[in-house]
Each structure stands twice: as structure tokens, then as C-alpha cells.
Amino acid sequence: MPVPSGSLYGGQGKPSCYDRVSTSFMMGATIGITIGILFGGLGGLRSGYRGRELVGSMGKTMLQSGGTFGTFMGVGAALRC
16 A cells, blocks of 8 residues: 655644654653663662562662653653644
């Protein structure tokens, strides 16, 4: 099926401001969760956590960093709308 010419979004035109903000939030949250895995895992291992304690520490760090970075990316995208 050919892609309509002149449009990246299948003939719908530009994405809405909500689409931009939500996409930026999800990208930021994904990056933040990845950073949370790295820093949470290393910090937990350095603190001597093993098993459930390590997973709990990593989960908390993942949620915090994902939420924070996602919020900042979403606000940045909202300011540019």
C-alpha cells in the first residue's frame, strides 16, 4: 500500500500538541527507566542488597527516574507547542 505523498502521518497532517507531549513523556520515561535500572542496580549492589531487596531498590529508582525525566521531557514539549 503506497504512503500518501506530502504527509508523514498518513494524511492526517501535523500531530496535535497532546500527541507531541505524550510522545515526549513516554520517550523520557523510557530513558529514565533505563537509567534507573543502571543506577538502581549499581547502587543496590554497592549497598549490599541481594534478592528481593535489590529488586525493590531497583524498582523504586526506576519509577522515580522514569517519572521525573518523563515529566521534564513532557513539559519541554508542551512549552514548544
